Amino acid sequence: MTLAFWIMKILATTLGETAGDFISMTLNLGYYVGFGITFAALLVILVAPISARKFYSPLFWLAIVATTTAGTEISDMIDRSFGLGYLSGSIILTLGLAISLGVWYLRDAKLDVVHVNRRDTETLFWIAVVFSNSLGTAFGDFLTKPIEKGGLNLPRDNASLVTLGLPGRCPDAVHVEAAIKDGRPAGVVPRQSNGCRLCRRISPAQFCPGSRRPFAQQGDMQGQPRMMKH
Template identity: 45%
Template sequence: MAHAKKALAKVPEVTLAFWIIKIAATTLGETGGDALSMSMNLGYLMSTFIFAGVFIAAVIAQIKAERFHPVLYWITIIATTTVGTTLADFADRSLGIGYAGGSAILLALLFASLAVWHRSMGSVSVWTISSPKAEAFYWVTIMFSQTLGTALGDWTADSAGFGYTGAALIFGGLLLLIVIAYYVTDISRTVLFWSAFILTRPLGAVVGDFLDKPVANGGLAMSRYGASIALVMFIVVCVVMFRQRPARVAH
């Protein structure tokens, strides 16, 4: 039991502050990923290799950590969302799979990750993580969800023609429905958590695009560097102001 508590202490309690920081982190993933691949002209593939290296290093550090470290946890989350941005863009644009095709493939990979995790560990609840193996499943699943969110956000805003604000309203509305379901239904909390976790990524993706895309394309034409720095500062302030407590072990 001591080992389980020790491992789970590295997963934060799911609160309103958690979701605020998560949305900001996913938005940062979009602006930060675009800054490296587009503004620095490194391209999607090279940027993916760079962010993948950061992601792998962060996950190893997170798994090896003896207890929950808020800064390390959120660095790892940001790493998953930046690599998700460039990886999805590479698949959708450079490989020519398209937003719909990329979303379908990534959705299948996400469900496969959850299925293997459940078959191997007996649960995909974040409140039952008690081993490095479960943590590895957790982070791989998160990486797939972040990549899916990028493709889904781009598909909704561009291919489906809803634009950035329209797509933001759609995903924001879906998140609101999940909140309502949490309070008025008995739907599995694990299902609701992963549904919300997945949907915050396309919301962040379209908000990030809205901030840095040209005005002619429906954006605000903000500097990707400036938007990314502002988001980093916002996340830091939130982590400092709102105490990040470790989640309790589910019995």
């Protein structure tokens, strides 16, 4: 189960990153239009898992792809269209992630991604995921882009090693518990059975940018080079 989760995470992240670049760069629509398209699609897609009465795995992974795609556009728009650069973009997105998690904690007195039993809490979960995915793109670009463009100019292999080390600094970052309960992985149970809306044994790694960026590097390498575009 753990291996299967991370394989799906790699595929979903790579697909989202590539889709974001395809919309803004390959189709030459730019980051503003790309953001409008991907964010509108994200809002529509998130309605399904948030309004559903039980957990559906396809809806969850579709939402992950949507948040990754929109996160790519958000990061590129801040870094390039707004001209704030990769470091400033990373700082802004870090603050956004911290605020969203802070609001979640103040409302629930905990950050529990195992048993989410209210729609408002699940909404905060997805907001935090969008910020974390955007931060993953911005931070990865900061590591790999040339120094004259505001990056550290690290080779992709070295940047991947740096970001692969970050999840280990996040609480329970690579813990995906494998067990079976009513024919489902532990925590993935019908919402109506115990009121749980987002029951999954998925750790705070979802909010750690380092858990995303090594996979997003694959999307960068498969697509065309990133260019300054508005």
